[in-house]
Amino acid sequence: MPVVALIIIGAAAGFLATRLMRIEADIPTTMLIGVIGALIGGFVLRFLITVMGWMSGFVGAVLGALLVIWIWQTYLRR
Numbered sequence: 001m002p003v004v005a006l007i008i009i010g011a012a013a014g015f016l017a018t019r020l021m022r023i024e025a026d027i028p029t030t031m032l033i034g035v036i037g038a039l040i041g042g043f044v045l046r047f048l049i050t051v052m053g054w055m056s057g058f059v060g061a062v063l064g065a066l067l068v069i070w071i072w073q074t075y076l077r078r
Contacts (some may be wrong), residue, residue: 003039007035007039009038010031010037010039011030011034011035012034013034013037013038014032014033014035014037015030015031015034016034017034017037018030
């Protein structure tokens with residue numbers, strides 16, 4: 001993904017992330033958090049796909065399964 005796209009997506013992601021984590025931050029800080037997160041995440045995922053190939057799909061599957069377990073334990077388990 002081009003760097004410009006990561007920056008645009010990062011600004012939106014920073015807004016969403018600060019709201020989800022309940023962090024009070026001004027607009028430039030929120031955008032900076034998202035842009036840095038998007039750049040790091042984008043480069044790490046690109047690296048994983050390049051170096052590990054199908055193994056990155058496995059890592060993604062494990063992370064997805066961990067997310068489902070967390071949601072199940074947090075919201076659905078009584």
